[in-house]
Each structure stands twice: as structure tokens, then as C-alpha cells.
Amino acid sequence: xxxxxxxxSGRTANDRDVxxxxxxxxxxxxxxxxxxFVRLEFAVAVLYVVVVLIMSMSRDRSAVILAGLGxxxxxxxxxxxxxxxxxxxxxxLRASMSLAAIAITTILTLRNLSAGERLAVIESQRxxxxxxxxxxxxxxxxxxxTPLSVIRNQPAAVLFxxxxxxxxxxSNRSPEEVIALLRDLQSILGSRVFANNGMIDKFLGDGLIAxxxxxxxxxxxxxxxxxxxxxxxxEVDRWNRxxxxxxxxxxxxxxxxxxxxxxxxxxxxxxxxxLTVVGDTVNVASRVESYCRNLGFDLLxxxxxxxxxxxxxxxVLAERFVDLGLHTLRGRTxxxxxxxxxxxxxxxxxxxxxxxxxSQNLTFNNGAAYRKASPTx
Numbered sequence: 001x002x003x004x005x006x007x008x009s010g011r012t013a014n015d016r017d018v019x020x021x022x023x024x025x026x027x028x029x030x031x032x033x034x035x036x037f038v039r040l041e042f043a044v045a046v047l048y049v050v051v052v053l054i055m056s057m058s059r060d061r062s063a064v065i066l067a068g069l070g071x072x073x074x075x076x077x078x079x080x081x082x083x084x085x086x087x088x089x090x091x092x093l094r095a096s097m098s099l100a101a102i103a104i105t106t107i108l109t110l111r112n113l114s115a116g117e118r119l120a121v122i123e124s125q126r127x128x129x130x131x132x133x134x135x136x137x138x139x140x141x142x143x144x145x146t147p148l149s150v151i152r153n154q155p156a157a158v159l160f161x162x163x164x165x166x167x168x169x170x171s172n173r174s175p176e177e178v179i180a181l182l183r184d185l186q187s188i189l190g191s192r193v194f195a196n197n198g199m200i201d202k203f204l205g206d207g208l209i210a211x212x213x214x215x216x217x218x219x220x221x222x223x224x225x226x227x228x229x230x231x232x233x234x235e236v237d238r239w240n241r242x243x244x245x246x247x248x249x250x251x252x253x254x255x256x257x258x259x260x261x262x263x264x265x266x267x268x269x270x271x272x273x274x275l276t277v278v279g280d281t282v283n284v285a286s287r288v289e290s291y292c293r294n295l296g297f298d299l300l301x302x303x304x305x306x307x308x309x310x311x312x313x314x315x316v317l318a319e320r321f322v323d324l325g326l327h328t329l330r331g332r333t334x335x336x337x338x339x340x341x342x343x344x345x346x347x348x349x350x351x352x353x354x355x356x357x358x359s360q361n362l363t364f365n366n367g368a369a370y371r372k373a374s375p376t377x
Contacts (some may be wrong), residue, residue, distance in 0.1 A: 006042045013291050024054045024067065030075065035078040045075040045098030045117040049105040056109040064113065069107030072099055151265035156214050156224035157257060157305065158282050159198070160289035161189060161232060162207025179249075182206060196228035197221075198268055201277050207253075209285075213278050214264050222259050222308040229255045229299050234342075252298065256289030259304040287329035288338065295324060297340035306339055 006341035031047045055067040071299035079095045163169070165184065170178045186203055193210040194202055197218065201209040210228065213221035232255060240250035288300050301321060309318035322342050326335035 024051045033075050046101045049101050052105045068115035071102050157212040157222045157259045158285035159210040159225050159257045160259045160285050161255045164254050192231040196224040206364040223312050223314040254292035255299045257301045259308050299341040300338050303337035
């Protein structure tokens with residue numbers, strides 16, 4: 001359907017251009033005939049400016065230039081045909097007025113087209129920025145001269161979030177149901193990221209990657225990232241209550257956050273460029289989010305995040321997490337310290353008061369307390 005609309009729009013544009021061209025041609029003929037064969041004591045050729053204005057409606061710079069040059073040439077030709085080589089002062093004055101009017105109109109029209117093109121580029125840039133940044137940041141970034149394509153290497157907090165068990169869920173639903181669910185989810189995730197000064201790196205179908213601290217580092221980037229995660233969990237809980245009342249299955253969201261240096265820039269080919277972040281910090285954040293399934297927590301953060309929360313003065317926020325010890329993430333050889341959100345058991349397969357994870361000789365009881373235990377396989 002969209003293809004049919006584009007074809008219809010293309011035909012309409014072509015029909016409009018043809019109509020403009022025919023109108024301009026008829027007007028050129030009329031002005032030339034009157035200017036050449038009718039003895040009038042005023043600068044009839046000034047009416048050529050209307051031809052230039054008509055061609056400006058096509059938004060084609062070359063068409064405007066050709067119209068201006070053509071009308072100027074016809075003005076001179078009329079002068080020669082009427083007066084041969086003996087030009088009275090009045091005729092020269094009228095021709096000069098006409099040429100000046102045509103030139104001024106052409107120049108102003110070209111400037112207007114250039115301004116329109118620049119506005120279109122700016123609007124396109126703003127729409128592109130709006131895919132990644134909050135409305136407040138879009139206004140700020142649109143006003144600066146430094147392009148975001150410049151590669152940056154700076155510290156930032158990276159947040160991964162997605163639905164646990166989405167593949168199984170989607171396999172039993174119609175495509176329409178799946179798309180409707182993803183739209184609702186991405187609306188929740190995106191709004192919480194923007195509300196906490198984050199940047200959306202990309203949507204991942206059933207989740208997203210968000211970055212806090214780009215393009216300009218702030219004083220509370222990690223605090224914003226953790227607060228965003230808490231907001232996401234709260235909003236998903238509210239969403240699940242609505243789904244339960246509607247007789248639909250509640251969903252579990254898993255969130256992982258890591259803090260460190262990232263490389264920020266655009267990648268891709270000439271036909272498609274994507275503004276994104278890469279680096280070890282991004283890889284670790286992805287692994288931390290995946291590890292939520294192993295430990296039964298909906299939100300896991302690394303020791304680097306905890307340390308930065310203290311550095312930013314968000315001690316109360318840091319104390320909401322329990323130290324889960326060292327864990328070796330998939331694809332990595334060095335263990336990393338993880339912390340989970342206190343008092344928030346997983347929404348799936350874990351009962352109240354039962355051990356929900358066992359690692360590094362620690363058994364965790366619904367994320368609220370732990371005791372020494374022997375490791376389980």
C-alpha cells in the first residue's frame with residue numbers, strides 16, 4: 001500500500017511539473033509577442049519575472065536558472081527585432097528595467113530555494129536525532145556545529161533490556177499480537193530512557209540498548225541509568241497488572257547495566273549509516289543482562305556501576321543492591337562482580353522464601369538476604 005501511495009505521489013508531482021512547464025511556455029510566448037509586436041510604452045518584458053516565479057514552484061534550481069537566462073535572452077531579442085541596431089534611450093531603459101527585474105527575481109528565488117533546502121536538511125537531522133535522543137537533547141544538539149559522526153571515546157553507562165522467554169511467547173501468538181506487544185514495550189522503554197536523560201542506541205525487537213553520558217558526560221550518568229532501570233521495572237509491573245486483568249500472560253523484563261569507556265560514532269555503508277556505541281563495556285552490559293536468567297534477578301549491575309553510584313553521591317541508590325559475588329560471564333575468562341536489586345524476586349519460576357540462585361558459595365533468598373552454602377550444579 002505504501003508503494004502504491006509513493007507511485008501516486010510521484011505521478012502527481014510529475015503532472016504538476018508538466019503543468020508548470022506548459023504554463024511557463026504559454027506565458028513566455030505571450031510576453032514575447034506583446035513585447036515584440038505591440039507598441040506599448042512600458043516595460044512589458046518585466047512580466048517575465050512571473051515565468052521565473054512559476055518555475056520556482058518546481059523546486060528545481062536548474063529550471064529557475066534556465067528560465068531566468070531564457071527570459072533575459074528573449075528580452076534582448078525583442079529589443080533587437082523592434083529597433084534593429086538603432087536603440088532609442090527609452091527602449092534601452094525599458095529593456096534594462098526588465099533585465100534587472102528578471103535578474104533580481106532569479107537571484108532571490110535561488111536564495112529562497114537554498115534556504116528551503118537547508119531547512120529540509122535541518123529538519124531531517126532533527127528527525128534522525130529524535131530516534132536516539134530526548135527532545136531536550138535534540139534541540140541542544142541541533143544547535144551545535146560539531147557533528148555526531150565524530151568518533152568519541154568516553155565513559156558511559158550502557159543499559160541492556162529485553163523480554164525473558166520472548167521466543168517461546170511469540171511462537172504461540174499471531175504476528176499482529178506480537179507487533180502490538182512490542183510497540184507497547186518499546187513505548188515504555190523509550191519513554192523511560194528519555195525521561196532519565198538517556199540515548200537510545202537501538203531497539204532490539206523485544207528490547208533495547210540505551211546509553212547514559214553521550215554525547216556529553218554528565219554528573220549523574222550512572223544514577224540516571226540505574227533510575228531508568230528501576231522506572232522500567234516499575235512500568236513493566238504496571239503493564240503486567242493491566243495484562244493480567246485482560247487475561248493475558250505477564251512478561252518478565254531483564255535489565256543489565258555496566259559502566260566504562262565506549263566508542264561512539266556512525267558505522268555502515270554509504271546507503272545506510274547508523275549512530276551507535278561499541279566496545280568492551282557494551283559487550284559486558286549485554287552479558288550482564290543475559291546473566292539475569294542465571295541468577296533469577298530482573299536487574300543486575302556491575303561493581304563499576306556500584307562504585308560510580310557512590311562517586312556520584314547516590315549512596316542510597318547503591319544500597320538497594322545486594323552483592324552477589326564474582327561470576328564468569330559467557331565469552332569472558334575474568335570473573336566480574338555483580339549486584340542484584342534487593343527485595344525483587346524474579347517473576348518466573350522462583351517461589352517466595354526459596355533459594356533463587358547459588359554461586360560462589362552463596363545462596364540468595366529472593367534478592368533480600370544470603371547465607372553461606374555449598375555450590376549447586
